[in-house]
Amino acid sequence: NMLYLTTLSLLFVVGVTANQLELSVIENGKRCTQWVPLSSLSISMMPGLCSGAPYAERNAADSGSIRACCDADVVPTKPIPNQECGKQIITPTQTRIVGGSEARAHSWPWLISFQRNGGHSCGGTLIDTQHVLTAAHCIDTEEVNSGIYSVVTGLHDHDNWNYDRRSPQRHRIAKIFIHNQYDTNTQENDIAILRLDTPVTLSEHVNIACLQGPDPEVNSNVMIAGWGTTSFQGSVSQKLLQAPIKIMNGCHVYNFNNEKQLCGGTPQFHMDTCQGDSGGPLMYQANGQWHVSGVVSYGNGCAFKDFPGVYTRVSHYIPWINQIRSTA
Numbered sequence: 624n625m626l627y628l629t630t631l632s633l634l635f636v637v638g639v640t641a642n643q644l645e646l647s648v649i650e651n652g653k654r655c656t657q658w659v660p661l662s663s664l665s666i667s668m669m670p671g672l673c674s675g676a677p678y679a680e681r682n683a684a685d686s687g688s689i690r691a692c693c694d695a696d697v698v699p700t701k702p703i704p705n706q707e708c709g710k711q712i713i714t715p716t717q718t719r720i721v722g723g724s725e726a727r728a729h730s731w732p733w734l735i736s737f738q739r740n741g742g743h744s745c746g747g748t749l750i751d752t753q754h755v756l757t758a759a760h761c762i763d764t765e766e767v768n769s770g771i772y773s774v775v776t777g778l779h780d781h782d783n784w785n786y787d788r789r790s791p792q793r794h795r796i797a798k799i800f801i802h803n804q805y806d807t808n809t810q811e812n813d814i815a816i817l818r819l820d821t822p823v824t825l826s827e828h829v830n831i832a833c834l835q836g837p838d839p840e841v842n843s844n845v846m847i848a849g850w851g852t853t854s855f856q857g858s859v860s861q862k863l864l865q866a867p868i869k870i871m872n873g874c875h876v877y878n879f880n881n882e883k884q885l886c887g888g889t890p891q892f893h894m895d896t897c898q899g900d901s902g903g904p905l906m907y908q909a910n911g912q913w914h915v916s917g918v919v920s921y922g923n924g925c926a927f928k929d930f931p932g933v934y935t936r937v938s939h940y941i942p943w944i945n946q947i948r949s950t951a
Contacts, residue, residue: 655692658682676795676820678773680741692741694775694793706825709733709833709912715846715865726865728779731848733832733915734863736775737761737817737902738793746849746903748915749776749831752822754948757902758918758935759805759815767799774817777828780862792829795820800947802940809878813920814935815902816947832904836914838885838938839907843870845887845916846908851900868905871931877921883939885917888931905934 661681682688715730737745737757745761755774766772778791797820802812823829839845848865874886887905905917917934937944 653692653694655680656690658685658688658690661687661689676773676793678738678741678793678795679770681771694791706830707912708831709908709914711830711913712827724865726779726848726863728863729777729828731863731865731906732777732828732830733913734848734903736778736850738773738775739766740771741773743850745901746851746919747774747817748904748918749823749829750834750915750944751831751948752825753819755817755819756904756915756918756937756944757815757817758920759801759813760807760810760920761902762799762801762815764801770795772796772799772817774819776823777826778863792823794823802943810921810933811878811880811883812935812940814918814937814940814943816944818947832906832915833912834915834937834944835941836907836909836912836916838936839870839916841870841872843907844868845870846906846913847887847900847903847919848906849900849903849919851903868932874931874933877933879933883936884920885934885936886931887917887934 677691677693680690680692682690711730711732713727713730713732716724716727733749735747735749735755736743737747737755745757747755747757747761750756762772774794774796776792776794796817798818800816800818802814804812805814806812825831844867846865846867848863850860850863868887868889871886871888874884879886885905900919901921903919904915905919906913907916908914915937917937920933920935922932
């Protein structure tokens with residue numbers, strides 16, 4: 624494999640000299656340094672190590688070691704000026720398939736992959752060029768500042784980043800805001816905002832979802848999408864999936880707060896969000912634009928009979944969201 628030398632001005636490693644530190648191709652164009660002790664690696668905020676953002680990756684076989692990685696180089700898409708929120712250039716499929724189906728690539732351009740150690744952990748929604756909406760339970764508070772979290776925009780297939788080399792871009796996270804009244808026991812106020820270190824460029828594959836709009840009422844058709852598991856405790860989907868569901872009344876089986884939460888599923892309980900979908904959007908179309916009306920929070924299993932999914936009701940948190948976005 625071709626080797627790429629870095630310099631200490633880009634990557635700081637205590638006790639490791641520049642000529643010892645190499646980036647080598649691992650898979651699908653991904654490049655990583657060799658493993659080094661956890662305490663000796665820190666990635667600087669200086670650009671240049673990667674075309675996108677470098678990220679830390681821990682060794683699954685040895686928790687005491689870590690390496691820095693760069694994703695495959697990409698060709699940026701052409702920026703689109705004055706792009707409206709909640710509108711796609713690539714039209715999504717209007718599927719009504721029970722159990723959901725693979726989404727048309729880049730047809731949900733605001734959906735992001737929230738990653739831990741370079742692997743998909745949760746979903747999220749781009750709400751402006753520098754902020755992502757996700758679920759509070761997706762974040763380990765002890766690791767907020769560890770550098771292991773990142774956001775990938777413009778992604779469709781986790782297995783094949785070369786599916787469209789113009790598209791996926793990894794972004795480092797500058798700050799994480801967890802709602803100060805998030806309750807880990809009841810999952811009330813299960814909402815968080817990720818601030819990216821640099822603004823994303825909107826394009827045909829990357830756009831923002833609308834925030835403020837009408838709330839979906841009971842029996843309204845809404846859409847969910849994510850890379851979560853397709854069955855309870857199953858394997859994560861590598862390609863983005865989507866499924867239509869309805870707003871329901873059936874969440875009385877939980878400690879449900881209608882003011883702060885939405886209830887969603889299907890009468891047959893064939894479709895629901897699952898592990899790995901957490902933090903992603905429940906989307907409602909109004910006046911030709913898609914709004915993020917809910918954030919995937921929790922449920923009992925996945926599509927279990929009589930147990931629909933619970934979603935954080937975004938409209939209740941608009942003042943909090945705007946306050947976070949307006950702070951430096």
